[in-house]
Amino acid sequence: MTVNQILFSDIQPGGSKNNPSLRRCQADKDECFLREQELTAQLKQQEQEYLKRVEELSAQLLVYKGKPSTHKGCYTDPTHPGKELLRGKRELIAEITIEKCDQVCRDFTYYGIQHGTCFCGNSFQAVTSPVPDKECSNFLCSGNKSQNCGANYKTSLYMRDS
Helix, strand or coil, X not given: CEECCEEHHHCCCCHHXXXXXXXHHHHHHHHHHHHHHHHHHHXXXXXXXXXXXXXXXXXXHHHHHCCXXXXXXXXXXXXXXXXXXXXEEEXXXXXXXXXXXXXXXXXXXXXXXXXXXXXXXXXXXXXXXXXXXXXXCCCEECCEEEEECCECCEEEEEEECC
16 A cells, blocks of 8 residues: 555654664764764864954054154254255155055154155154145145145144154
């Protein structure tokens, strides 16, 4: 007799434990369960490695960013070449932005941008005086046209916060 495509002559005495297809199904189920446990363990390990790497990169980013800085204003610069406002480092940066100059000067107390050139220093090498900020707006930063990058003999000055 056949009901719903099951041939009752296939049913063996002793119940389903003796049915080979049910044993195969249980074995497949057990194998899938073990594989799921393996994959779950791998995923947990990868998640821990990922979180550790995020923590490491966050720490590196804090070091890379350095201390925050404050815009101190626009300052006059000496009118003769070779005698910049800040004593330290001078670097011409392609596609300059305030943030790029900040990174170049991360080991200095002060940094400034004058006509697109980045200057760094821990002290001033020339007498200076503040002028209105609009006097440092003659030159827009090539890397961010919404930022002012100083002017001729005028430095947009920044100082690292303590």
